[in-house]
Amino acid sequence: MWKEFIRRHSYQSKVAPNREGARLIIRRLQKTVLRILRDPDFRMSKTSFQQKPTEPDPPVDGTQFSAHRNSKQDSNCRTCNDFKSWSKQQRLISNTQAAKEKHMASEKLTVNAAGIAAPREDCPLDKVRLGISTWGLLHTMAAFYSDNPTDTEKRDMRTFFEVLSRLYPCEYCAKDFRTDIEVNPINVNSQKDLALWLCKFHNRVNDKLGKPLFDCSKVNERWRDGWLDGSCD
Structure with a gap:
């Protein structure tokens, strides 16, 4: 045998x-x-x-070979890879998909909460966005104003606010601004005085709009030094 x-x-x-x-x-x-x-x-x-007869391989051009090779490399097949490589590939795919779904869910929640599509960043400013930007500029100017300003610095800062109250793009906002500074004149004697005056002015506007008031004792912490807990560092 x-x-x-x-x-x-x-x-x-x-x-x-x-x-x-x-x-x-x-x-x-x-x-x-x-x-x-x-x-x-x-x-x-x-x-x-007995060996089964084998059929000749069909002719393969360069394009077909490249596509075949890429499909082998990109295939997500556990039997085509060792377990370690397959497991790593699975984790990567899972993490990528999870991140994509989380991002899409976040965008969907934002849009649903607003009830409208998210606005473009390169559109003209509306009243709300203009106000937010303006308050940021004014508070930052007050935060870095001199502790012992010269007469010229005092005059320039006072003139700036007076001109802004006439040229501000929101007409009724500008009118309310002029009325307020007539009753509560701008205090430009020092950085602390100007920052406190501007904070109180901002609170008066917030009160008219039904918004919460800010603790003015923390105005420099908010606009110049950063929060004491180090969250801005």
Whole structure:
């Protein structure tokens, strides 16, 4: 029986000299040996060693080869990769998808809360955005005003506020601004005085609009030094 085994093995080596044929023969030989060990009465047939005819590979141009190669590299197939690489790929895909979904959910909540689509950043300012920007500028100017200003600095700062109250783009806002500074004149004697005056003026506007008032004892912490807890560092 073993002589017949070896003879047929030699025969198949001549028929299939290529690597694929050799691998196929080895696999079939292994299966045959296992069957012999399990069943001593097993008889080998000629067909058990015959190699199935292989079809010639179709011609592949450069484009097809590149696409095939990329599909192999990009395929998310656990059986095509070792477990460590597959697991790492799965975590990367999962994290990317989670981040994308979180971003989309955040945008959806923002839009739904406002009831309208998020505005573009490069559109003309409306009254609200103009007011926010203007308050930021004024408070920052007051925050970095001199502690001991010269007469020229005092005159320039007072003139700036007076001119702004006439040229501010919101007409009724500008009128209210002029009325307020007539009743509460601008205090430009020092940085602390100007920052406190502006904070109180801002609170009077907030009170008219029904908005919460700001603690003016923390005005420099808000606009110059940063919060004491270090959250602005």
